[in-house]
Amino acid sequence: MLLLAGAFRAWAMMLVSIGIIIKILLEKRMGERIVIIGGVAAGPKAACRIKRLSPRAEVVVIDQDALISYGGCGIPYYVSGDVADEKELRSTSFHMLRDEFFFDKAKRVTAMTSTRAISIDRAEKTVLLQDVKTGAEETVSYDKLLLATGSQPFILPIPGVDLDGVFTVTDMHKAIEIKARIAKGQVGKAVVIGGGAIGIEMAEALKDLWGVETSLVEFQKQLLPNILDWPMAAMLAQHMDDKDVHLYLGESAAEIVAGDADHVAGVRLSSGKTLDCDMVIMATGVRPRSELAKEAGLHVSSKGGIVVNERMQTSDPTIYAAGDCVEIPHLVSGRSFYAPLGSLANKEGRVAADNIVGIPTIFKGAIGSFILKAFDFSAASTGLSLESALAEGFDADVSLTSSSDRAHFFPTQQVLCLQLVFDRRTRRVLGLQGIGGASDALLARIDAAAVAITAGATVDDFGNIEMAYAPPFSTAIDAINAAGYVAENLIDGRMRQMRLELFYAWMENVTSQPDWLVLDVRHPKQAKPFMEKYGDLWLNLPYEQVRDRYAELPTDKTLVIFCNAGSRSFEIQRLLDSVGLENNIVLAGGYNFIKRMGADWLPV
Amino acid sequence: MLLLAGAFRAWAMMLVSIGIIIKILLEKRMGERIVIIGGVAAGPKAACRIKRLSPRAEVVVIDQDALISYGGCGIPYYVSGDVADEKELRSTSFHMLRDEFFFDKAKRVTAMTSTRAISIDRAEKTVLLQDVKTGAEETVSYDKLLLATGSQPFILPIPGVDLDGVFTVTDMHKAIEIKARIAKGQVGKAVVIGGGAIGIEMAEALKDLWGVETSLVEFQKQLLPNILDWPMAAMLAQHMDDKDVHLYLGESAAEIVAGDADHVAGVRLSSGKTLDCDMVIMATGVRPRSELAKEAGLHVSSKGGIVVNERMQTSDPTIYAAGDCVEIPHLVSGRSFYAPLGSLANKEGRVAADNIVGIPTIFKGAIGSFILKAFDFSAASTGLSLESALAEGFDADVSLTSSSDRAHFFPTQQVLCLQLVFDRRTRRVLGLQGIGGASDALLARIDAAAVAITAGATVDDFGNIEMAYAPPFSTAIDAINAAGYVAENLIDGRMRQMRLELFYAWMENVTSQPDWLVLDVRHPKQAKPFMEKYGDLWLNLPYEQVRDRYAELPTDKTLVIFCNAGSRSFEIQRLLDSVGLENNIVLAGGYNFIKRMGADWLPV
Known part of the structure; x- marks a missing residue:
């Protein structure tokens, strides 16, 4: 003890000396x-x-x-x-x-x-x-x-970028001029080039607050490329579409077309279509x-x-x-x-x-935390996307969960769709991204995740992250814990999932795969429109009846288990596996994801 | 490389074997x-x-x-x-x-x-x-x-706890009975005994939604004892008071008084006063x-x-x-x-x-994250309070900050008052608590802090926590970073602060201390009511004029530097120190804290 106290004292004196040196x-x-x-x-x-x-x-x-x-x-x-x-x-x-x-x-x-x-x-x-x-x-x-x-700002190397009415959003002067023109009623239609954060925020500003007819052009096939993976980006696109922003994804701007007096009149796309407009916002990134x-x-x-x-x-x-x-x-x-x-x-x-000034502070780096408000949605991510993680050589996979952002019985409750990206080999969490309502609920999960990821947390650590709990703010099993739980179940081989990309491919061409059907374990009322549209492909056996009735299930087909959030599907998978019906797979994310992403094949 | 690959393979096979053993x-x-x-x-x-x-x-x-x-x-x-x-x-x-x-x-x-x-x-x-x-x-x-x-539930050992109309809030049957009585109009006045989370939530439920005249009795001198330190608890009390909940802090319930037919008629306090009521909610904790x-x-x-x-x-x-x-x-x-x-x-x-079932998962413990909605406020904490940290023998101190919860120019912006508790010797953060608006803004900071504290973060780590940033959600320098910065400045001796407890004591008896005055560096309009009430004790020299006019300051008095958030005060302290006026101290927290806490000595 004395030795320890002595060490402490020496250490304290050293600190004092360092302080004096710094002061000098x-x-x-x-x-x-x-x-x-x-x-x-x-x-x-x-x-x-x-x-x-x-x-x-x-x-x-x-x-x-x-x-x-x-x-x-x-x-x-x-x-x-x-x-x-x-x-x-x-x-x-x-x-x-x-x-x-x-x-x-x-x-x-x-x-x-x-x-x-x-x-x-x-x-x-x-x-x-x-x-x-x-x-x-x-x-x-x-x-x-x-x-x-x-x-x-990066300026696209296309004709017309110098026309009057073409703006980047990079300094106060341009911002003042953009607003002045809108306020004077000079902008009926606008085209935003670039589906990154600034492009999306500007599209909302133009459409939501000023009622400008707004189109957004992004040359990659999704919004927020390299930030969000496709399921989340698809939800955001669907929401922008619901808010009457016209999206042109996977198309590039080929030319900015001149009208009178060197003023912009439209944007010609690579597809040949021309979008008429009075203003172009070029938000194609910065260098x-x-x-x-x-x-x-x-x-x-x-x-x-x-x-x-x-x-x-x-x-x-x-x-x-x-x-x-x-x-x-x-x-x-x-x-x-x-x-x-x-x-x-x-x-x-x-x-x-x-x-x-001589104080040796350090900045270690970052993991790229990101958040965005888009109309009634928030979109956020931290760490690596699945696509980036795979490109970096990680043995990456994802868990998709859709939890309530607060107690499911609390009036202001909204669904929080999360995708946790993790490395199967090391169990390390690599990233988290999600879509939530226009509150700080998603922020809370992304920020907590950012701290955990920076500290090297595993999926098991995520299951135990201690989120402050009261019904107006969270659920007893927080969304972030649920994301960790599903990842654990996946890594440990307790859960087998079908990714949404694959399910969409199957649904877009239902006969492309032999011998499969959807086992919808939701309430019959929820399953009905699908059963009417897809006939024998869509089987409804409500969750609470499966233990009594699994013998009725076909044994010669792959069962894609379908529910709202994936959790009932997982439980049914465990049950079916235990009775020898192992030819089944859980649809990751479930209908909560799909209804927000939209699809041509959904019943109307 | 081969060796490494071999080791990996052996490790992977070991994992597979463990998997098989677990399955068996x-x-x-x-x-x-x-x-x-x-x-x-x-x-x-x-x-x-x-x-x-x-x-x-x-x-x-x-x-x-x-x-x-x-x-x-x-x-x-x-x-x-x-x-x-x-x-x-x-x-x-x-x-x-x-x-x-x-x-x-x-x-x-x-x-x-x-x-x-x-x-x-x-x-x-x-x-x-x-x-x-x-x-x-x-x-x-x-x-x-x-x-x-x-x-x-812990039941107070006082007379009358078995009377009709005395409830704990511990199971569904009692909840159903409480609501039924209120809905039938049988409850005009209620007394809640206990100023913990359940007591506060019940007081809000009774008062805000049903208009029941509600009193809350807490035998300790503040709400949420052992969870919040006094400044935060005082803000919460002031807010409850603003919402017409009658608070009796530092008073205990001595007896529950019977009326007709063994029905409760009131609560007699230790002070002798009796609060009439039709219902008593006993929320004095659980065992x-x-x-x-x-x-x-x-x-x-x-x-x-x-x-x-x-x-x-x-x-x-x-x-x-x-x-x-x-x-x-x-x-x-x-x-x-x-x-x-x-x-x-x-x-x-x-x-x-x-x-x-044989899966060796572990639960390491917790740090006591807590959140509560009380009318238009959220109150939250994680880790140790200052009081607990001192009792545990830490060399504990606090930084008080009041940052915007989102960009200060964003319309829904509210102030987030935070108290970071840290150990001066090890620089480790021990706890964070705060008061915010009725959004998830405080939740986001508490949850991120909980992860960081669990991981053993220092105040320096807090300065670099990567919070997702966009104006609708946060500020470029997030509230949690600011809390870390102030703590760094305190530990490194760059900032000397006066705690609110001491300032309140001085203000309650301004002549108890010789030779001091308040140097208010805010706008003259903000300082005016204080100057009118306190005369020579209250000196106003606006922040932006101090560099030109510090020579006018008295050299024979202790200057308590006063602003809204403490940050201008800190800057002025650095300046005054550099010109030899070192007899000065920053008021921690500043007016943003004080106006929310309330005080008898404030100008009306």
């Missing part, structure tokens, strides 16, 4: 000049953190725009009108506008707006600047430099803005992201980088990836600031 | 009789899981009540009318009533209701049963026994129901919980226990604790079931 280092650094290129998210965050850590440091923020430090992710909500004034996107939570004056007065940070950084002289430790309005050049020297140059870094000889990846270490240092130790211009480690795949999100930009900016 | 064991166990005593949560869960794992096992569930397998946590929502029919609490999500018939038909589980387990003969492996209605006795033998005997276990010689803790190992085995390896009758390990304190929650009962029941 901080003092020494006071008076250093830190130049930050980029004034939207990571840049201002780092600037303010540096000033809090080291109030006497000289901090200069350079931005080519006149407007800085805004919440770019809020643009769709400004366009929709949820946010009345663009200034709200540029204000603090205590309602002060974050302009040059604010940075000077409140933070003593020099914000040089409308100023472009032209080049970096690493030997001299200077940056060549140019006044955007006058063209005048000047040089600023730095002790430490932070590149927070952000991203730039890291890293030319400055590249020209300065810093290490930039083949995909264009600035390469940094855990302390956000570039290949030049006096130059840091953070935000949408960098690549970061993916903590599941182990590769670096590009994650241009305001939330990560702030974290990275803070870590850069700490290191710039 | 399962087959062997088929036909075993498993007796489960208790039919509410853990019992039915285990029964159904056993039948899924081992469909031919014989499973018997014994319960002294006629009604089984209900969601007891839903009772307040049934009383309120949110849930129209009590059957909804006893139904599956696919709307089948979970009665004896259902258990027989759908599960092939024998449910013996209205049957009391009298004693256990461990040598003979039998249980003596008694029919509650006829008194007839019989003996049932078991191969494995599961005790899921649940909890019983494990462990007499049967104790009489059978099983190990029961001094607090009455049945002691089990990680596989939910009691001290007799053929007898398992799960649910409200057991104690489980607390994964932060390292002690066993009592956590009677439906969510944990289900998890424990599932683990018991696995082990009963």
Whole structure:
């Protein structure tokens, strides 16, 4: 015990010494000049953190725009009108506008707006600047430099992208112009190109709040490619369709067609069809803005992201980088990836600031947590999708569950459809994605999952995640636990499932497979429309009668067991297996998934 | 590589062998009789899981009540009318009533209701049963026994508890009777005894939905003692008060007063005051129901919980226990604790079931996640409170933050007040608690925190928790990250804070301390009422002017820096320290906390 106490004391003294050393280092650094290129998210965050850590440091923020430090992710909500004034996107939570004056007065940070950084002289430790309005050049020297140059929109290499009425959603000026045109009634029809997050949010803003007739074009066959797997993306598409957004999936924009006076008149698709419109929103993704870094000889990846270490240092130790211009480690795949999100930009900016003043904080990476509101739905994911996991070489599989987001007897209850992605060999959970209502219910499960996945949790750990429970918020067996349970049953060979992709293929051509039928264990009323449409292919034996009546089941056919959520199907599979009727398979996800995804073959 | 591949193959074959062995064991166990005593949560869960794992096992569930397998946590929502029919609490999500018939038909589980387990003969492996209605006795033998005997309400040892109109909220019959009386208009005034979760939920049900004049009596000085620390509990109390629930905190019920015909007429408090009422809800907590276990010689803790190992085995390896009758390990304190929650009962029941059929699953314990809806507020906690952490010997401290639950420009935004409890020595996070709006926003942060705390996260880890970000759901710097940041700043000595308890003490007697004043850095309009009330004690120097005007500040007084959330105060502290004005301290939490907590000394 004494020994232990002694060790503790030594350790405590060491901590104190480290504290003193850090303090001395901080003092020494006071008076250093830190130049930050980029004034939207990571840049201002780092600037303010540096000033809090080291109030006497000289901090200069350079931005080519006149407007800085805004919440770019809020643009769709400004366009929709949820946010009345663009200034709200540029204000603090205590309602002060974050302009040059604010940075000077409140933070003593020099914000040089409308100023472009032209080049970096690493030997001299200077940056060549140019006044955007006058063209005048000047040089600023730095002790430490932070590149927070952000991203730039990818512009499709097609004719017509420069026409009047074609917009990207990347800065406040464009956002203001888009909203002004809509508000003036100049936009009756709009085409959004790109089915990623910004495209979907903009489609909702145009359609839901302004009633603009809106089409969305995505060249891949689903919305949110690389983020959601097909079943979830199909639910989202069905919902957008229900809300009268016209979706053109698997089609690309071939040309933006001109009307009068170089104004956009339509978008011609690869199929030949032309969509008439007064406005085009091009939301085809962003790319890291890293030319400055590249020209300065810093290490930039083949995909264009600035390469940094855990302390956000570039290949030049006096130059840091953070935000949408960098690549970061993916903590599941182990590769670096590009994650241009305001939330990560702030974290990275803070870590850069700490290191710039001598506090050795680290940023380990991320797993790509994502959430989106689309009309009455939320869609979210964290970690790897099934498709990505398979591409990374994992022995990946999924569990599909549809649980209540709160007690099934609670009035505001909605179904939460989840897909857990896991590795069968190691039992590790690789990702979780889902579709829920327009509440924070899905957020809660995704956030808890993100922490667990980052910590290396297995499917067994997911079964035991301790979610706070009360009927207005959750169920006794939380959706996230249920997802873990099903995954356990799959890995341990207690459950055999048919994936929705395969079931859709069979249903689209029911005679393509010999000797199978659907065993629908739901209530006869629920099964009736299917039985009427599919005759002998669709057999109804209600769940609670199977133990008494399984002898009536055909033994020469594969039984695809069908219920709403898959849980009754699993139980029936266990029963049938135990009595020798092993030629059966559970339909993963069940009707709760299918009715949200929609299908041509569903009874009307 | 070959070696590695060989090792993998050996490992894979080992897994296959284990699978075969488990299967053989399962087959062997088929036909075993498993007796489960208790039919509410853990019992039915285990029964159904056993039948899924081992469909031919014989499973018997014994319960002294006629009604089984209900969601007891839903009772307040049934009383309120949110849930129209009590059957909804006893139904599956696919709307089948979970009665004896259902258990027989759908599960092939024998449910013996209205049957009391009298004693256990461990040598003979039998249980003596008694029919509650006829008194007839019989003996049932078991191969494995599961005790899921649940909890019983604690009844205050005061006169009058047997009067007509005095209810506990512990089974469906009482719930039905309570609601029937209210619906018939027999309840004009009610007194709830006990300020725990059930007491608060019942007070809301009575007041909000039925308009019953409701008082709540709690003998400790705050609501939710041992769960929330005082600042959070004070916010909740203020909100209940705003909703016209009459709170009597720090007062105990001395007697339940009789009126006509042995019907309750009031509750006399320890202060002497009598509260008139037609109904008393006694919600003074529950105790494990462990007499049967104790009489059978099983190990029961001094607090009455049945002691089990990680596989939910009691001290007799053929007898398992799960649910409200057991104690489980607390994964932060390292002690066993009592956590009677439906969510944990289900998890424990599932683990018991696995082990009963020979699958060695484990239940590691819990950290006590908790959430509650109270009118327009949510209150939640996970891990240890500050008070508990100090009592456990941790070097505990707290960070108080009040962040937006979604982008501050998003229309439905509400403030989320969080308290992070951490250990200064190890930097480990010990707990998180908070107050939010009646959404799932607080749930999301508590659930993510619960996973992180269970994994042993530090305050630094909290700063980097990856919360899914989009303006309708969260902020770029999430509330949970902000809580971690403040904790880091506190531990690293960059921030010195004054706790709210001390500030309240100073404000309640402003002359008790010499030479201090409040430096309010908010907008002059916000500071004005305080300046008018407190004169020289209250100095306003707006945040953005401090860098220009700090020389005007008095140097002979302690400055308590005051803002809405504490973040501007922290920045000003850093600035003042850097210019030698180190006699200053940040008011933790700030006005966002104080205005929700209320105080006599606040300007009206």
